[in-house]
Amino acid sequence: MKQILLITDGCSNVGMSPIVAAAHAKSEGIAVNVVGVVDHGELGEYGASEIHEIARAGGGISRLVQAKELAQTVQMMTRKTVVQTIQLAVQRELQAVLGNDSIEALPPEKRGEVVQVMDELTETSSLQVALLIDASASMRPKLASVEESIHDLMLSLQARAGKSEISVFHFPGSKQEDCVMDLDWTTHLNGVHSIFPKLHMSGTTPTGPALMKVVEHFIESKSLRETEMDGMLGDDVV
Amino acid sequence: MTTSFKLPIKKGSLIVGKWKQGHYRVERLLGEGANGKVFLVSKDWQWYAMKIGQSTVDLQSEINALKALSEYNSSQSSYLKDVDDWITPEGKEIPFYTMRYIKGTNIVSYMQLHGYEWFPLVALHLLRCLEELHRAGWVFGDLKLENIIVGQYGEVELIDFGGATLIGKGVKQFTEIYDRGYWNCGSRSADAQYDLFSFAILCLHLFAPQKLHQLSKGLLPQNRSAVELMELVTETPQLKPYANWLEKAFKGSFSSSKDAAEQWRMLAHQRKPLMKQKHTPRWLKIIIAVSLISLAASASLYVLDYTGLLN
Numbered sequence: 001m002k003q004i005l006l007i008t009d010g011c012s013n014v015g016m017s018p019i020v021a022a023a024h025a026k027s028e029g030i031a032v033n034v035v036g037v038v039d040h041g042e043l044g045e046y047g048a049s050e051i052h053e054i055a056r057a058g059g060g061i062s063r064l065v066q067a068k069e070l071a072q073t074v075q076m077m078t079r080k081t082v083v084q085t086i087q088l089a090v091q092r093e094l095q096a097v098l099g100n101d102s103i104e105a106l107p108p109e110k111r112g113e114v115v116q117v118m119d120e121l122t123e124t125s126s127l128q129v130a131l132l133i134d135a136s137a138s139m140r141p142k143l144a145s146v147e148e149s150i151h152d153l154m155l156s157l158q159a160r161a162g163k164s165e166i167s168v169f170h171f172p173g174s175k176q177e178d179c180v181m182d183l184d185w186t187t188h189l190n191g192v193h194s195i196f197p198k199l200h201m202s203g204t205t206p207t208g209p210a211l212m213k214v215v216e217h218f219i220e221s222k223s224l225r226e227t228e229m230d231g232m233l234g235d236d237v238v
Numbered sequence: 239m240t241t242s243f244k245l246p247i248k249k250g251s252l253i254v255g256k257w258k259q260g261h262y263r264v265e266r267l268l269g270e271g272a273n274g275k276v277f278l279v280s281k282d283w284q285w286y287a288m289k290i291g292q293s294t295v296d297l298q299s300e301i302n303a304l305k306a307l308s309e310y311n312s313s314q315s316s317y318l319k320d321v322d323d324w325i326t327p328e329g330k331e332i333p334f335y336t337m338r339y340i341k342g343t344n345i346v347s348y349m350q351l352h353g354y355e356w357f358p359l360v361a362l363h364l365l366r367c368l369e370e371l372h373r374a375g376w377v378f379g380d381l382k383l384e385n386i387i388v389g390q391y392g393e394v395e396l397i398d399f400g401g402a403t404l405i406g407k408g409v410k411q412f413t414e415i416y417d418r419g420y421w422n423c424g425s426r427s428a429d430a431q432y433d434l435f436s437f438a439i440l441c442l443h444l445f446a447p448q449k450l451h452q453l454s455k456g457l458l459p460q461n462r463s464a465v466e467l468m469e470l471v472t473e474t475p476q477l478k479p480y481a482n483w484l485e486k487a488f489k490g491s492f493s494s495s496k497d498a499a500e501q502w503r504m505l506a507h508q509r510k511p512l513m514k515q516k517h518t519p520r521w522l523k524i525i526i527a528v529s530l531i532s533l534a535a536s537a538s539l540y541v542l543d544y545t546g547l548l549n
Contacts, residue, residue, distance in 0.1 A: 071459075072414050087295055104294050104331055107257055108321040112305065115298040123407050148459040155419040159408030159426035 001085050001127045002030040003078065004214055006054065007070070007146055008134035009037045011047045012207035015178065018050065021211035022058030028215055031085060032058020033077050037142050039067050054207075067145040071152040078129055078153060079122075086121045090114065126163040128185065129153070130214050135170040137201040147195050154189045163187065167217070171210035174200035178209035185221060245275065245290060246326055253279065253288070255322030256331070262288060269384070271398040272411055273297055278339060285339040286319060287397075294333045296400070299410075301335055303376065303402035310374040340395045342387040345444060354476065356392050358506035361441065363394035365499040368433050372495045376402050377428035379409045381436035382416050383443055403428040415439065415454050421462045424490055431490040434498050438487035442467065445476045464488040479505055 004025055012018045022032040036043055036051040043051075048064060055062035060081055065073045091102060094114075103114055131153075133139070133146055150168060157164035165185040173180040182195050247253075251264040262279040269276045274291035291297030304318045319336040326332060342348075349357060364386065371378055378385075379401025387395045401411035409417075409426050416436040418424045423435060442450045449470055457466060464485070471477050471484050483501055492498040 071420075083295065103298075104323070104333070108298075108301075108323070108333075111294070111298050112302050115295055116302055118295060119299050119302070151459070152419070156408065156426050159428075161407060 001082060001125055002028075002218055003060070003081055003127070003129045004030055004032045004058070004132055004211065005074065005078065005129055006032065006034045006132045006134070006207070006211070007037065007074075007149075008034065008051070008205070008207060009039075009043060009047075009139050009142065010134070010136065010205055011044075011050055012205050014172075014204045014206040014209070016208035016212065018207040018211055019053050019057045021208040021215070022054045022060075025211060025215045026057065026059045028218065030058075030215060030218055031060040031081050032211070033060035033081055034058075034062040035070065035073055035077065036062070036064040037067050037070065037139070037145075038064050039142065054211075067142045070142075070145045070149040074149040075153050075156040078127075079156070082122050082125070082127060083118070086118050086125070090118055123160055124162040127157065127160070128165050128167075128218070129157070130167045130169065130218065132179070132210060132214050133168065133170040133196070134205060134207070135172070135196065135199050135201060136205050137203060140199075140201055143196055143199070150195060151189055158188065168195055169210065169214055169217075170196060170199065171213075172202050172204055172206050174202070178206045179213040181217065245332070246328065247277065247290075253324045253334070255320065255334075256325055257322050258320065260320055260322060260336075262286070262336070264288075269397075271385075271400055272380075273300060273398075273400045276397075279336070281336075286336040287339045288334055288336045290324070290332055290334045297333045297335065300399050300402070303399050304335075304337075307371070307374055307376060307399075307402075340387050340389065340397075342389045342393075342395065345383055345386055345388055348388040348392075349444070357444070357476070358502075360388055360392045360394060361437075362499065362502055362506050363392060364437065365495065365502055367394055367396050368430075368437065369495040369499050371396075371402075372405070372430045372433070375405050377405055377409065377430065378433050378436075379403050379428065380411045380413060380416075381433055381440065382413050383440060405429060412436075415443075415450065418490075420454075421464070421467065421488075422460070423464050423488060430495045431487075431492065434487045434492055434495060435490065438467075438484045441477060441480065441484060442470055442474070446470060446474045449473070479508075 025032050032055060034051045034055045036048060043064070051064065052062045061077055063073055063077060087103070094103070103111055106114065131150060135143070150166070154166060157166065165187055166183070167181065167185050168183040169179050169181050171179040183192070247264055249264060249266060253262045253264060254260070260281060262281045265278040265280060267275060268278050268287055273293070273296045274289050277288045277290065279286050279288045289297070301318065301321055308318060317337050319338065321335045323331050323333050343351070345360060348360070368378060378396060380398065385396060385398045387397055389395070401409065403410045405428050407428050409428050409432060412426070414420050416439045417426070418432055418435040419426045424431070439450070453466060453470055454462070467488050468481070468485055471481050477484065483505060486492050487498065
């Protein structure tokens, strides 16, 4: 299962629309979740609606939270999206077998068995989460909270039975790149003291192009072993 | 991140099960958990607590845990009563389950009402609840003040099994301040020690709520630790007798929750471990010796006097 988690505090202002980029991600079987950090209400109505639109196009979920709530939010969203992804796959199976597509349509006794299988899959399926961090100037005071939430997410993922990996990107880069990778796929953060050592904060927010870069990275690193679970869910996971 | 949802429910609303046609009348809202709202309802002159969920899957997952527990343990068997769906007047299908209604209050109001003298016993009952769960192979996960009901004489019931997780799996649902991972004291894998850690936080939450809050907000994430928590324990006079116990809970050094409950019981009864009591204290030995000697002396004087040898 593949997810992108975008943490941002404002509107994109350069390049491709992030909503189109999120739709691209979805078509590659990657769910896009978005957290808007709204400490001083600088996001505005337009920014908020962009955040929700990105998540909708990317088949994920979106939340607007304060920096101090980031850790709890990030780990819960990740888990929720895993559950949703499995739910969608299971519903497709139900559609094929029973001709109805919802778990709700099953009588409560049958439902119990289906959900038990889903819980098992939630726990054991392999998972890749790419974190994409908006590092524009206004995000600077929030980066400590972002780092904390990444460590916290790793802790939750390590408790899973299935293989879980994260990678971290930030945008924009100091030399006009759309996006820079800070951490390649890893299953632990041992020895990683600072994920963002020194960031050169810049004014532009190329959210769309950055999202596309991360999608490319997923495709390039596809060599990572496919587990049984990925096989079962097929390509159009979300 | 509890998202509230609106339900077309008020006092007197009638909820009819879609599959089993159970008729329930709503009395009032009892509480709200991460997976749904709990109402007090009546059916055939009986009270029940009804949990109405937002997501069928989340609620069913909780029901599965409750079922598995009932199968293991007969005392929990009457906990889960009915599982069904309700079609609201607007035509929305909402899942619910009913459980036995436990009359009681939360720990904080119980203590305020009956006195902190009850604390050691209530805590012991809570530890026994956890022990039972762990024996069945489950961890409660989201242990916190809100998820505990205390009955008239300090009996304890756990409510809201949304965080219940099979031992060895990743804890499903937790609350930051009660979480072992948050305090850098271990993993988020479900084991008995995870619940015991939350239990120890709960003790702090009871006696030093403000300070606990300040501590969690004031420290940098990497500085949260068992040492900081223990410092708070030593600043809290009510927890002094339990300081050693709490330290073990924070460090995860209890071998099992049975062991933890047993050690708590010793403290609650203010008993010293038996082996130490076999020793007769030295001062007592001396006093006994002195009294024996003086008895012998006075007795011999008496005998001598009686036989007339002293004259």
